[in-house]
Amino acid sequence: MDISLKTIRERLLTKKDLYDEYNFSKEQLYALWAFFDLAQEFASIKNFYRLCVLIPKEFFDHESFLYLVQGDNYVELVASSEKGLLEYPQKTNLPLKREYFREGNRHFFPFVGNRKLLNLIPAHKEKDLLGILEVKANNLSEQEKFFFQKYANRIGYSLHIKLLIDQILQHIRFVNELVADIEHNVIIPNIYYRYLFKQLRKKIDSLKEIKTILTDKDISDREKEMIENLYQELLSCYQQIEKHYENTSLFLESLLRQEHFREGRFVLRRRPCRFAKEIIEAQLERYRKRFEQAGIMIDNRLGGVPAEEEFVLAVDVGLLSQVYANLFSNVLKYAQEVTNEKGEKIKFISFGREVIPDYFGPGRDGIKFNVFSTGPHLSPEEAQKLFEEGWRGSNTNGKPGFGRGLYFVRKVIELHGGVVGYEPTPLGNNFYFILPLKTPPQIDKDSDKEIKCH
Template sequence: MSRKALEEMAARVREKKSAYERYNFERLQEEAFATFFDLAQEYTSLENLYLICVTVPKEFFQLESRLYVLHHKSGRLEKVCTSEEGLLPDAQRPDSAMPALAEKITETDHSYILPIRGNVALTQWLPFAGGHAILGLFEIYPKDRVDDKGLFFLEKFSNRIGYNLHQKLLLQQNIQHIKFINQLVADIEHNVISPNLYYKLFLLRLKKAIENYRELQDKLRDLIMFTQTQDSTLCRDLCEVYHLLSTDNDELEEEYHALKKHYEHTSLFLETLLRRDHFEKGTYVLRRQPCNFRTEIIQPLLERYMPIFAKAGITVDNKLGDIPDEEVTLFVDKGLISQVFENLFSNAVKYTREVEDARGQKIKMVSYHRNILKNHFGEGIHGVRFSIFTTGEPLSPEEAKKLFEEGFRASNVGREKGTGHGLHFVKNVVEIHGGEVGCEPKKYGNTIYFILPLKASQDMPPSENA
């Protein structure tokens, strides 16, 4: 691939070399190109680029010019700069006497108007109103000072304006996006993360209230014991109240534990996915810590998903292997890895299908396995493989290779809704942990797996930008 790419680029360079030989630009024109490129790199703002565009023709060829740029949101053509007035204020940019946008060179009595074309390869990142790659117009005058060779040069010069303009517009858009993301992070912390902490306080108060009710229940029991020999009718009435209170307390405590688990689950994912470091670094930033997968990740998720699997008629075969938990030391970002399993379990619910086995029995099953791979990541560096098998139509080998690509959806998904993003997220998270992912089509379904290094260095910092 590298050699082929090198040969293709060399061929493209030869094409350009041949083209410039045909162009046969004059020395002054070549110097004008060089000056334009040097200054376009030196000055990064759009306003300075506008000034460069109109001053180069004037200083080199004594030609006046007007620069019109298409507003990429409104689709309105605006006069932004002239060689006689410089940059125009925003209020003066719209002009009723604006020339018509055209893809070919046009002329008036006194001027030539050249289209400014953008970089087609960048159009998908910065589309313009109208769906074309024309970014604006470059008007040159007086036209009687421009011969055919000069007009050809100005056409090429306009193309260079377009490519530089497109890149700077894209840079400006990216800067605006970064500013928005920074503001969004602050809003998330203020309006989502911080208020979420109040639920923890609420849970603590609820727990205290339940404890008080239990104490009240104990006092009522003591009172019942006292009244047994004093007043049988009162004792019977108190017993009824006691049983009602006990039932209510049991139900309240059950609801409390369910609410607490949901809060912990939601808080973990909020902190993990909306972590400030992710936005500031532009990638997932790991906060590694020792993690017991069985008790801290798998069991809580299975508790939530078992009723969902049961409702879908899916049998769960949970085989963790004959590996004691204490032998599996994994330093991972618990929140991100939990989200990996969340995606895999969610997909299992959606895409598991009923099949007929070799004995003719109908089965609809999810199977979870874990096993150690000796020296998988090199001599003495073992791996732990986590696998989830789901029954259904096996993928083709080609589809299995593409399964983790962004936006890819296999042919066996039927009418199930999805974006094709979940498994791509899984791949990203596993790979920044130093692991790998894969899919193995089987006779009665498919196995999706990921492998993580068994043990990271004990000296590993708690937070790492992978």
């Protein structure tokens, strides 16, 4: 949560006053400074453990020991100023106390981590303990106890960050291994289906030849009809499965690229494509029957560009296809019936595109793509949050979702140098995005092999 400059200034002044009250000696200040400097210099957790126990020994000549909480019910000794890092941590019977306690000449200073980050690493659930610092001394003044508790607190905060970094690095290694396994065990084997589809299509074509031969023979009309129906049904099933496979493969290969995981962000693979045909129409075919089943009519006549005028844009086809999949999916979920100016009940989806001159600056035109659906308008407050991660509107009505669809749309469009938006329009809601439109490319009308983009 962001806070004001005034609040931060007030906290600084409070801390300044507190430091005066601490009244730390020069040696105590040197010990803290050395700890802060070396905690950053020694990156590994093992060296950090050694540093924690050496500070009390070298600055104050007190033997010290570092304990870490393991699980919910026991503490392990991991390092001492005499032996350094223990090869095998020793389980102890120390109590899981959050406050200072003492046993003879043994003084124990428990420490926790950053409270806001405690849920990110394993910690003692009941006390939120990370560990305990032990300092051996016959007598410690109240000021010395106060100093060592503050020192233990600094250990807790620094250790917490190092544990988080170590956990993040482990996650990164795991993700990289997982991605390699996905490519080896999912993406590459998935390509084999293309071969199987080709073989299946050959079998269906063979059935067509057999059908032709048999219809010339002396067989009944009923038998001819059965053969024809079987052929048509097989061909239809094949075409549906092939389309589903091609789309699933496109999504898998575009989402699970190694570059995404290696760089920690979506990495575009641009290529020139006929936007309407390869992206919009391809995704519309996936949803056409589902729109029909939901009673949603399709009207693509509202764009500002004639349907026959095609644009070739250099975009990431896989990611832009998923943009339209998200937008069409939202139409299925949220489109509602409305009454038009003639008093008719209607429920439909519309999509189009229009060129916006100089949208991105002088001589830099934009092309606006939109997906419209009928239904009540969103409130201005909801409209402002539409493209935020995890946000879901008040009209979800228990429909499944995680609030990531429009956020994904925004991220992909912004990577392409574009912008996203929402506008209430007569009869419903219009979701749109605007991409830079460079010099109109030359389309070879006689061949799909060569498409030039400038």
